[in-house]
Amino acid sequence: MKKFPYAIANFVTIREEDYLYIDRTAYIRTLENMSAKSFLWAHFEKGGIFQLK
Secondary structure (H helix, E strand, O other), X not given: OOEOOXXXXXHHHHHHOOXXXXXXXXXXXXXXXXXXXXXXXXXXXXXXXXXXX
């Protein structure tokens, strides 16, 4: 099982040390086109999910 990269911002470290990495680049266009009323932000380090209304 891969490790979660908690508090690791260095992409090279994440890849070289085999941490879990999920590329969400494909979702950027969708997020840009969404209104702020329907934007969902997940912040797993704090243990919660926030929805802006």
